[in-house]
Amino acid sequence: MKIVTFNIRCDCGVDQENNFEFRKPYILKKLAEESPDIICFQEVMSHMALWLNDSLPDYCIVGCGRDENLDGEQVPIAFRRDRYSLIALNHFWHSETPNVPGSIFSEQSVFPWLCTECFLMERESRKIIRIVNTHLDHLNSAVRRKKLELVMNTIQSESMYKEYLMFLAGNLNAVPESDEMEVMKSYSDFRCLAHDIGITYHGYFRNHLYSEIDWSAQIDYIYVRGDVQLKSAEKWTDVHKGVYLSDHYPVSVVVEKKFDVQKYK
Template sequence: MSKTFCLHTTMLALLLSSLIGSSGSANELRIMSFNLRYGTANDGENHWDKRKEFVAETIHAYAPDLLGTQETLEFQKEFLSKKMPAYTSVGVGRDRGDQSGEMTALFFKTERFELLEEGHFWLSETPRIPGSKSWDTSLTRMCSWVRLQDRVSESKRPILFMNTHFDHRGSDARLQSARLLRKKADELGDGCDIVLTGDFNAAADSEPYRALFSELPGETVFLDTYATKRPADESGEATFSGFKSSTLEGSRIDWIAIRGSWTLQEAAIDRTGKEGRTPSDHYPVTAILSQANSTR
């Protein structure tokens, strides 16, 4: 066997590996939603500087194609961008719509996806106004989104990837935010298959959950990936860890929702831990999808 043939074979294998990823299927789409815990919090031994490498390792181990992050400050986004050079990041600060303040930054694999459009809206009655607040929200909240074309998928349908973070105190704000997300998904996702990630600060039996996932006349329903793939009576659904890897019981407040021509293969809570600690005060949640073939 010639050296030239071996070299070409190796290069082809590397190219296919980069397109397919660790999953082994070119059409597979690996999703992760991860609340990073804002990097200036006074968290002592769990401060960002002491766990940031662990965060990057956890993301790298799962190798998501699409990653939605919450509580992300600009220097955290920049750190991950340097650690993840194969990804493009999109995010603006929630207070002014610039690069300062907390973001719902999202990441996607640059070679796999063509970026068609990007944008942001605020969870308020005036969603186009940066920093706007409504209802009983305690903090400014927002959603960042991108419209992508998957270069690997056989489907011709674009993907609308949305990432958000609901208020932690305002119950009406969470409910109204869920309703707004459905409306925006209709507006922005016409002709798209949709992926929505986020920290919703609400349990799976809450009004915001029902507002997002209940079937309504004339609307296509969102699907809760975790609830679809896991037994209804399964215990240990907590996604807020409090930095303790032993945390199992509690509410599942971080969700990955999908809508459109998807086949759902797997959904899970990533309970990665090291010496009893987790990389953030939330567990990442994950899902594996494939996009149905479509010429539309």
């Protein structure tokens, strides 16, 4: 099973030769070559979501916008239609009222942030896999920690789902040794599948817009809760005549699942 977290970078004019329009063909080529089972995207604007749906017919792509009207930037999950069926889909926002679309913590930045969560049934084994995809605030370490605590408390509090194999992926905008990542260390049943992968955010190797984050750092992660054997972990560092896939290196892991049949009866 191959799962990827891919901060695809919003369609932003300041990116010049790395504008989304120029990256599109290389993104599609790479996804066709790698053929991941599941892709957790971040920074997907509404028109980019439409493009992904039109361009990836082998995938079902689920997600909604972060704004109050469910428009705006998304953190969608894509999964292969021939391998998985969608059982349930959920979204919750990083706020004191996570079930209210567009809601925010009072001390955070102006944008809402959310999680996309889906439950997939693997067609071959008939087993359920839970996927959680998120993107944390880039401006404030204390707020990031609060949001990560919210995410973990939310997914851990749903006791009826605790036996399902689960992957948590996304751009956490925090380096491994940061205060906010201490939150993950308190959840011993979660394991990082790419902890030694090196930098994942490169910013096209220009001066970074956000001074709090190192412009060359690991801030993208894939965690697992459940019995899997890690076969490989890599980042996609492709560059074509100066054009990157994104300002982040997508992170890809391959795992072998070891379902405990007793847990799933």
